[in-house]
Amino acid sequence: MKKTKQKNTIKTITDQINKSIVVMSGKGGVGKSTVAANIAMQLSNEKNKVGLMDCDIHGPSIPKIIGAKQKPTQNKKTINPIETETGIKTISIGSLQPETDEPVIWRGPLKMKAIEQFFTDVNWGKLDYLIFDLPPGTGDEPLTIAQILPNPDGTVIVTTPQEVALQTIRKSVKFAEKVNLPIIGLIENMSGFKCPNCQETTNIFGSGGGKKLALELEIPFLGKIPLDPEIMESGEQGNPIVNNKKSKTSKQFQKITDQIKNKIK
Incomplete structure (x- = not known):
């Protein structure tokens, strides 16, 4: 009965979401959250209704990058996501903690439950993405x-150019294939620094x-993002580049x- 109710809840939510995009990487430190935040912001700037779900329980950075400073509000059984000045709806464990430097010391089941609740217990409403x-x-x-996610539109995989990162990306690609997650394409981040x-x-x-x-x-190659000091500065200010x-x-x-929009039409 519980699983049936959960499936019905998930269907109700997904029926209101036009496109779902997963941003992932096999390796940390490649700028994946920055890429996700900028893609979300660009879609929002184009007058789309956009939600951004921060699934990083131990190192949440989305609230800082997009300038989401307030706390989510809660109804009896559901949570209202934070809505930024630019219109992005977002939820993150970083916005729910009483102290920003408080570590989350959770095992797998608790993390999995939190992510499920971020999806099923949050009032996302109608979203384009x-x-x-x-x-x-x-x-x-x-x-x-x-x-x-019953029918995700696909995943964007982020890497940096050097071989140590590329080795883990191969694992991410195989993971996506094993769980039937379509691959939208690959982004090479931190690709060259222009003085x-x-x-x-x-x-x-490397390059x-x-x-x-x-x-x-x-798999499709979506493009390169340079190692740009302005990206760091914009993230610090909560105003994506x-x-x-x-x-x-x-x-x-x-x-x-x-390119991402065209590939998931």
């Missing part, structure tokens, strides 16, 4: 999302590894977002 920002790896959190003074580009983490891997695995229309990096995020 719901984006799931997953923690690195292929453990409890990604598996939970794969199990509760603001001399304008020379230095490939700190081209993401595109080469995409060709090897026969796509809001800076003069930025070349902003334009690159726009192109990648357009």
Whole structure:
């Protein structure tokens, strides 16, 4: 009876969501949350109704990146997500903790339950896009999302160019294939640093590894994002770089977002 009720709840929610996009990576530190936040912000800037679910229980960063400073409100049985000034609806364990530096010391079952509740107990309402920002790896959190989403539109995989990151990306691709999660494409983040003074580009983490891997695995390559100090500054300010229309990096995020939209039409 409980499983039937949960299935009915999930169907009710998914019927109101036009497209669901999972952003994941096999390795931490590749800028996955920054990518997820900027894609969400770009979609919102295009007058779409967007939700962003932070599934990283131990290292939530979405509230900081998108400037979600308030706390969610709660009804009797449901939670109202935070809605930013730009219109993005979001939920994160980081917004529910009394102290921002308080660690979450949970085992797998508690994390899985929290992620389920983020989806089923939150008043998402009607959305054009719901984006799931997953923690690195292929453990409890990604598996939970794969199990509760009946027909996800696909996953965007984020990597950096160097081989140590690419090795784990192969695992992410195989994970997506095993759980029937369609792959939208691969993004190479931190791809080259352009010196603001001399304008020379230095490939700190190498270059081209993401595109080469995409060709090897026969998955779409969505594009490169440079190692840009403005990305860091915008994240610190809670104002994703796509809001800076003069930025070349902003334009690159726009192109990648357009590709994602076209691939899941």
